[in-house]
Amino acid sequence: MARWQPDAPGRLATAALDLFEENGYENTTVIEIATRAGLTKSTFFRYFPDKREVLFDRGTVTDFLIEGITSAPPAAGPLDTVGNALDTLGRTFFTPDRREFSSRRQAVLNANTELREREALKRLDLTTSMTEALTRRGTPNLTARVAAQLGGLSWEIAFNQWIDTNNNEDFGPLAQQALTEVRTAGALH
Template identity: 80%
Template sequence: MARWQPDAPGRLAAAALDLFEERGYENTTVIEIAERAGLTKSTFFRYFPDKREVLFGRGAVTGLLVEGIASAPPAAGPLDAVADALDALGRTFFTADRREFSGRRQAVLNAHTELREREALKRIDLTDSLIEALHRRGVPGRTARVAAKLGMLVWEIAYDQWIDTDNSEGFGPLARQALAEVRAAGAER
């Protein structure tokens, strides 16, 4: 690949994923990732602080979720605002063309403790961002925490289904279905 081609972060993520699958996470270096992407080590570090971060994006998901909550209808309750944010994520990030990459990425994460730990920390940060976005909508503290944590549970359920190669349904509808199941479970006596 020529260095002038666009989407350096995407190219680096694709190269890293290929190398992590081929050689293992521990046996892959930043230099190898950059070379596979047709870029330099300094270009890698322009976008990512270390090789763990190359599979975690650069905050795009957080921005989409926060904007989705902010743009939810004013009358939407906390869980409905979170559902709107997950819908937005499905329309713009968890799209059909990213499904195969996302499934492969998850397999690599599942195979490496260090990456699973990083993913857990990222989810905590995402939950905190959801809480803050709900606070900005005027949702009280405890309610915002519950809605954000339930939203992340819904995300995990929907994401696991969405990356399944036997599934063809979009992330948004899967998230709505998972939210309905969470609500039903909460209504049981």
């Protein structure tokens, strides 16, 4: 009898990524993903509603961003608060051990229109979540929206640098550098 192995969602994501790279997203089935992970189809659907979602961390990134906004010092301005959220993301999610997986995942997403569209929707949801968290801290709605959008742009810039396999810098410093550059660009008249 096989011994139970932990982290079914992680195993499913790894199996899906391997199969998407080998066979293409369109040519991979949920059954193949579950089998490669050593799990059943019903276990797959316990964690993910469909194969599009297997490469998207269900709420984890949102939770870390909200935690970072909530834990920012009370006197922090909106962009400093977003900076704290990006630091939290770098310490808790975009860690060195996830860089290779994230790079491979992005290559698969870039190769598939359906997955790129799904990623765009997820990023919109993240921006909305950051806006709502900033508003709960007392930031006026328009200011919260702008800060969240600039934070999302900074995150995207930093993420693209971080997944570059020739780059060894941690996500947090890259995100802070991107946020500084975005602030500077925003100050142009």
